[in-house]
Amino acid sequence: MREISVKAEKLQKKFGDFTAVDSVSFEVEKGEIYGFLGANGAGKTTTIRMLCGLLQPTSGDAMVAGFSIKKDPDEVKKRLGYMSQKFSLYPLLTVRENIEFYAGIYGLTDAVIKARIPEVCTQVELEKLEDKITGDMPGGLKQRVALACAIAHKPAIVFLDEPTAGVDPILRRRFWEIIGALSDNGTTVFVTTHYMDEVEHCNRISLMHSGRIIKEGTIPEIKKAAFEKPILEIQTDTPVKAYDALNKVKEFNGDVSIHGALIHLITGMETAGAKALMEKALAAGGVEFTHPEEVEPTMDDVFVKLVKNYEAK
């Protein structure tokens, strides 16, 4: 059975004349990892701040964990965990004291907190580090302490605002594994990021651009929506020559782009036919090339394409 964890309906936020978030609607299922993707200033953080009760929407409403952010912000606050890119820990406190503090201001009793600390430390892989001073730890571990603080009170939904900013790649991967386990246990995870590669960890994503959601869906769905036909790639020492040669072929009805020594060709044709036509055109132009193959678009490609499509409209 589908259980909806977050449901935004025509959520809008204006700051004076500027509309930061413009009529945004979406649904997030329980246990999903839902990603908000977009450039800085696209409205991601404003949206997340409204969902957390940090900002009141100008119009529209959202249900978070079954409560309206407009009518029952206090009930919403009890049921969510929030982790910002600043991590917001107390550097002079130990890991245990930080967790204790945040659990305490959620109103948990001392007995519950005492039992919860080892549990949550295991969950975020901080065993045996409970009595370390947080300020002395590297960024990647601080990030996990911040996560531990955000989930100590067992929230139904965790909001992660740019959680991996400034953390090294290996620890970032570990962090996503922990997030994966959290979602497997039924916690909904709502994450904003501008690292395109990180989006792959999300079940579903929304692309935000100038206050609006311009595309929503699973990663394959979104890639498909951006590029209906496959992308062909070749490697060559004379990319400009190759570019000219391919652009002459009217039948492609597509797009050629240069990426260093690589040429990307997007056509409106089927793979096999396009490939044959491409090889013919290159041979006619006297271009030598290697590694002809079909490639997946990167999320960067997808993002740029969708924003272009949106602005063309």
Place this chain on the structure above:
Amino acid sequence: MGTLKEFLVPVGHMMKKEFIEMRRSKLVIMLIIAPIIQAIVFGYVATTDITHVPTMICDEDSSSQSRALSDKFLNSEYFDIVDLTRNPQTIQGELGSNRAKVCIRIPNDFEKRIKRGETAVVQIIGDGTDSNSATQTMSRAQLIIMAFSNNIFADKITSMRSVVGTLPSVSMEERVWYNPELASANVMVPGVIGLILTIVTLVIMSLSIVREKESGNIEQMVVTPITPLQIIAGKVIPYIAIGLADIVLVVVVCGLIFKTPFVGSFLLLMVLSFLMIMVNLGMGILISTVSATQQQAMFSSIFIMMPNILLSGFMFPIKNMPVVLQWLTYLIPMRYYMVIIRGIFLKGLGFMELLPQSAALFVYGVIVFTAAIRAFRKTAG
């Protein structure tokens, strides 16, 4: 609405965190040791008592009368004789080099004139570069010379009593209440308590909140169910405790070192100091809501503290200020606290006598604190 316990549990966690941070950041040392050092330094330094003034006597007469006058100076604790000479040429050098701050010059016809029944003149040369001490020193010297003159006069009268009978006279009997030795330490030390309270509460409070704003902790707290009122309570209570503890410390330490009398009610001092602490903490919170960085908060705090020191009567008597500034002092909370703390320390005043000042602080506190909570709600909410 929630029960009292639901309100207090998060506040307790805030306080616990605050105390741990104070301990680990060594701030606690500053909050405990610094006030004691300040009180001691102020007690010694900020004194306006003039004693042991380095003095030279230029006795050109070297007679029994001139020696008798010199002895009066020698026996006074106000004057330390650093040089006794007959040569007036040396005066310039001694005063110029600061070896002596004052010179008593007795001319060579001193005894002769007294014996003849004429007016003998004694010259007092003071160093005007320190005008305040020069004035005080010279009036002290004047007293000694007057007494000497009266003695001569009295001797003469006594010898003539058979002829003129008794003569009427008026004499003054001095009584200084509350601070009989007129010791400035007795006045300064209570004042220092007010100063220390401001530093500990206003400055540290505003810095502490701004630090949490900078680090994003306040924002993090706003997404939890904790209310702005609970956050403020949790931040304020530890500093109230520290402020009151500092008062006890300074009273005890200064009592031991300066023998500062304490004749009033200690309980009353604590209760009224609590009012002053609330005013300061409220100001601290207000500063923190308008400051984005700790530096800004620091500058704003100093800006608030300066008039509190200068216009409160802590150092400069309010009655000596221009009238406009005297009006302005009514806006300075420390002004009321100075009256309260000196009154309790030295005069043993009770609550009824201090009612106007207490009421002023109370009203001030309510206004500032309400404004502070409002401003904090706005920035945090």
